[in-house]
Amino acid sequence: MSIIKKLQKHGNSYSLIIDKAILELIGIDKTTLLEISTPDGESLLLKPIEEHEQKKFEQALKKTNKNYSKSLKRLAE
Numbered sequence: 001m002s003i004i005k006k007l008q009k010h011g012n013s014y015s016l017i018i019d020k021a022i023l024e025l026i027g028i029d030k031t032t033l034l035e036i037s038t039p040d041g042e043s044l045l046l047k048p049i050e051e052h053e054q055k056k057f058e059q060a061l062k063k064t065n066k067n068y069s070k071s072l073k074r075l076a077e
Contacts, residue, residue, distance in 0.1 A: 033057060
């Protein structure tokens with residue numbers, strides 16, 4: 001399957017809208033964490049993160065927020 005898309009302006013960044021049919025085809029939704037890599041420096045590879053990896057990520061994120069919330073808030077200002 002091949003589709004041609006354009007990036008869309010989103011604030012100071014650009015986004016790529018993935019059609020619902022493609023999301024359903026690969027079994028992901030808005031809550032799925034994706035690993036984004038560029039194996040050859042010319043293309044992007046999007047890979048869903050497995051559930052146990054997602055839980056590890058969420059635990060690490062909670063720990064980071066707990067330990068560094070004040071510093072992170074100052075950095076965001």
